[in-house]
Amino acid sequence: MKVLSLAFPGFTFIDLAGPLQAFSMLEGFESQIVWKATGEVASDAGVSVNATQTFETAWSDPDILFIPGNTKALFSLLSDDETLRFVADRGARAKWVTSACNGSLLLGAAGLLDGYKAASYWYTHDSLAQLGAIPTSERVVIDRNRVTGGGMTAGIDFGLTLLGLIDGEQKGKLGELLFEYAPEPPFACGRPELADEQTVAIARQILATLMPLEAIPTPGRRNRIG
């Protein structure tokens, strides 16, 4: 079970962690972390990981292609032809094409979500439509072989769901128990509709500077790349 995960400079650390932790329980799990060069790739959380492969050496036929998200770092990739070509190529041959958070924007920009239902981070949810996808407000969205998770921590729900889909429900349940995944959000405000107005306003103000929705490629540009 060849899991190919993209790690770009500035990626959101927990977007990668939840899914990989679940995937690591897959029967025959093997992992490659890919970027333009091998070696250190900084995350957004004060810790770096290591790319083991480049776009040239990564598996050509992964079982799972996985894309994490971020704010500015993810947005800069939406118009990066080299990355879009790589994602489009591996996505065309992967058994499962997947993402957490707004990593789905990169799948969409690479032309991999045309006509597919998909999840995204709450702030970027509507923008998925601009990239050909059908934005779907669920924490994990499965449409044929596209499996996408919502924002950041949704990667755990997404990873365990895919573990259960591939290796069977018993494995998914085992993963959830081994991970002690009985969450208790301390503030009970993890979605805009659950949070108070002030918290939502502060969040939107921060995200507006970090996620320039107007920079999301137009369909014309997307089709040229895809």
Add this chain to the structure above:
Amino acid sequence: MKVLSLAFPGFTFIDLAGPLQAFSMLEGFESQIVWKATGEVASDAGVSVNATQTFETAWSDPDILFIPGNTKALFSLLSDDETLRFVADRGARAKWVTSACNGSLLLGAAGLLDGYKAASYWYTHDSLAQLGAIPTSERVVIDRNRVTGGGMTAGIDFGLTLLGLIDGEQKGKLGELLFEYAPEPPFACGRPELADEQTVAIARQILATLMPLEAIPTPGRRNRIG
């Protein structure tokens, strides 16, 4: 806000990810990842991180000392004098002494939990008593400056709780919304009391081979080190 995180070979990836993602929102956040040597440290999930400091060069007075958990890899540290001395030293001076999952066993083995309430992974919960702590069945346990999270994914609850404690409730709420932390465990069985008998039996069988509870140091040994 100097956050010093231990990363030992084989550590559980998500134990580090949840807390660090939350800590990265702290005002003035700075991060050091420490191990016996700098450079690549493999996690248990098909990805490695990088230690930026050794036991010799790490901050002597961190604001937060953080210890992730694991199975065999964590257990091997419970009798590793070099690591125990380092954790005891930094723990004595850190403003906050913290862990996720069974990382609390290492805090205990280093003599840092004597008489403190603490959380741990469900399978290792009772063993905390052997190390001088008061095992407490909550997802996040705060006792004076010791803040410990339960198993693996509890690191997110723990991290957001500490973020709110240090920077104020508004920051904690903001973190929870930005992380889209409105979890939906797909199998609703993330604690033994929530899971069916078969899943609990399989989990216990796996954990019995990976977490040798009989190898946890006796109080005599602990006192010699601490």
